Amino acid sequence: MIPVKVEEKLFQNRYRVDSGRPHINIKNPATCQSECKTQECTICCPAGCYTAEGNGQVVLITDGCLECGTCRIICTTYRNVDWEYPRGGYGILFKFG
Amino acid sequence: MDEKFDAIVVGAGPSGNAAAYTLAKAGLKVLQIERGEYPGSKNVQGAILYSKALEEIIPDFRDDAPLERHVIEQQMWVLDDESYVGSTYRSAEFNKEPYNRYTIVRAQFDKWFSKRVQDAGALLVCETTVTNLIMDGQRVIGVQTDREGGSVYADVVILADGVNSLLAKKAGFHAELEPKDVALAVKEIHFMPEETIQSRFNIAEGEGVVIEMAGKITQGMMGTGFLYTNKDSLTIGVGCMLSDFKQQKITPYLLLEQMKAHPAIKPLIEGGEMKEYTAHLIPEGGYKAMPKLYGDGWMIVGDSGMFVNAVHREGSNLAMTTGRYAAETIIDLKEKKLPMSARNLALYQGRLEDSFVMKDLKKYKNMPEIFHKNNQFFTTYPELVNRAAHTMLTVDGVDKKTKEREIRKSFKQRRSLFGLMGDAFKMWRAFE
Numbered sequence: 001m002i003p004v005k006v007e008e009k010l011f012q013n014r015y016r017v018d019s020g021r022p023h024i025n026i027k028n029p030a031t032c033q034s035e036c037k038t039q040e041c042t043i044c045c046p047a048g049c050y051t052a053e054g055n056g057q058v059v060l061i062t063d064g065c066l067e068c069g070t071c072r073i074i075c076t077t078y079r080n081v082d083w084e085y086p087r088g089g090y091g092i093l094f095k096f097g
Numbered sequence: 098m099d100e101k102f103d104a105i106v107v108g109a110g111p112s113g114n115a116a117a118y119t120l121a122k123a124g125l126k127v128l129q130i131e132r133g134e135y136p137g138s139k140n141v142q143g144a145i146l147y148s149k150a151l152e153e154i155i156p157d158f159r160d161d162a163p164l165e166r167h168v169i170e171q172q173m174w175v176l177d178d179e180s181y182v183g184s185t186y187r188s189a190e191f192n193k194e195p196y197n198r199y200t201i202v203r204a205q206f207d208k209w210f211s212k213r214v215q216d217a218g219a220l221l222v223c224e225t226t227v228t229n230l231i232m233d234g235q236r237v238i239g240v241q242t243d244r245e246g247g248s249v250y251a252d253v254v255i256l257a258d259g260v261n262s263l264l265a266k267k268a269g270f271h272a273e274l275e276p277k278d279v280a281l282a283v284k285e286i287h288f289m290p291e292e293t294i295q296s297r298f299n300i301a302e303g304e305g306v307v308i309e310m311a312g313k314i315t316q317g318m319m320g321t322g323f324l325y326t327n328k329d330s331l332t333i334g335v336g337c338m339l340s341d342f343k344q345q346k347i348t349p350y351l352l353l354e355q356m357k358a359h360p361a362i363k364p365l366i367e368g369g370e371m372k373e374y375t376a377h378l379i380p381e382g383g384y385k386a387m388p389k390l391y392g393d394g395w396m397i398v399g400d401s402g403m404f405v406n407a408v409h410r411e412g413s414n415l416a417m418t419t420g421r422y423a424a425e426t427i428i429d430l431k432e433k434k435l436p437m438s439a440r441n442l443a444l445y446q447g448r449l450e451d452s453f454v455m456k457d458l459k460k461y462k463n464m465p466e467i468f469h470k471n472n473q474f475f476t477t478y479p480e481l482v483n484r485a486a487h488t489m490l491t492v493d494g495v496d497k498k499t500k501e502r503e504i505r506k507s508f509k510q511r512r513s514l515f516g517l518m519g520d521a522f523k524m525w526r527a528f529e
Contacts (some may be wrong), residue, residue: 046376089224097203
């Protein structure tokens with residue numbers, strides 16, 4: 001496996017972060033922590049927005065989000081992701097796309 | 098914004114732009130709403146532009162559209178860990194104007210297309226997210242936006258809001274996408290001098306190469322990789338079914354990183370400066386996964402309607418064509434002074450059925466299922482084909498008949514005779 005930090009990739013991107021207003025929220029954090037055994041969001045998010053903590057907690061930081069929709073669709077068992085588009089003008093701003 | 102429009106188009110990608118342009122050009126009062134800072138700022142594609150679909154809308158697009166290179170060569174690689182077996186089609190025909198396909202950079206292309214839309218008379222509002230459809234019973238009568246007092250009304254709303262299409266879901270027009278019906282693609286753009294690209298890919302100024310790849314790079318998942326030559330950059334990416342990512346627990350950017358390190362790929366991108374990393378979902382569920390495409394006061398076009406032909410890597414052309422058909426349907430009804438009811442908008446479905454759009458999607462309707470159930474096409478076969486090539490091309494004193502026997506044996510061992518026959522049948526069924 002090639003070690004690579006997704007942060008180094010995201011660093012090249014342009015964002016306008018809507019501070020304090022994340023467009024994605026985990027509906028019920030306790031579900032991720034105590035019920036979800038697979039936590040695919042922590043592996044499959046292409047921007048690495050979801051982190052699995054040692055205590056089973058899932059922490060979501062949407063600043064680097066690429067707005068693809070993966071986390072919402074992949075959470076099939078618990079449908080625990082509340083996913084909206086960012087407010088107009090905010091979020092990822094692709095320079096090339 | 099308490100004005101009423103003939104039509105509201107949500108989104109300024111290829112389908113939304115095609116629709117808004119066609120409507121505005123016919124003199125209709127059109128409002129187009131885009132959530133990005135500028136059209137293109139939220140959009141991601143490989144990207145190949147097929148000329149035909151755009152020609153139908155803007156015949157003289159070549160005069161000022163930002164096109165990167167016209168494609169003269171198409172390669173298809175089947176990769177093992179250290180090798181690939183490939184086919185190349187290169188033709189001087191592709192070097193004759195008018196060119197058939199181009200590489201493009203979407204942020205620039207969408208901006209250009211949008212300029213044409215505005216010149217045609219449509220009103221574009223950017224940095225505005227449509228949050229909900231406004232309903233009157235079953236009928237869509239407008240949209241709610243995240244701007245203050247941001248409700249706008251129209252006779253018809255065209256949903257060109259892309260693969261996630263939250264609006265159609267919130268309104269109950271279609272269910273949430275399933276992981277098996279979307280591919281997740283990640284890609285990077287690497288800049289390098291034009292001359293470097295030209296010498297590396299054996300092409301002249303303005304000429305381009307497309308490489309599609311399958312095999313080990315997807316690590317057992319159903320999917321493909323790609324490498325496209327732009328003017329002074331390369332786009333490299335890989336996309337696989339989301340259900341496979343989920344099941345096999347693979348991290349997309351690590352997959353891309355491994356692909357970039359493949360001995361056949363690494364030298365092609367060497368020395369480039371990576372300037373953007375993107376991810377995007379591609380609706381690849383095909384005909385069987387398509388949602389309802391119209392209703393009272395609304396229509397769906399482009400990615401939000403699952404208009405992607407995964408086999409032929411076609412999407413933006415279907416987006417533009419469906420956007421145009423939706424607009425033409427509205428124009429017809431307007432001329433006849435007919436309401437935008439579900440019954441009348443069914444003409445849109447008719448237009449789609451009569452065209453290559455639905456004919457192609459129907460042709461490949463079994464494809465997704467067959468490939469989902471038979472991942473040997475993405476795992477075992479690429480490996481076997483590469484080993485066979487290696488065996489035949491290694492000069493080591495073993496006679497060729499013995500080598501052929503070894504190859505046959507290796508195929509039978511891995512797939513059994515019935516397995517091989519079954520696979521041949523499945524391939525035939527998938528493409529019939």
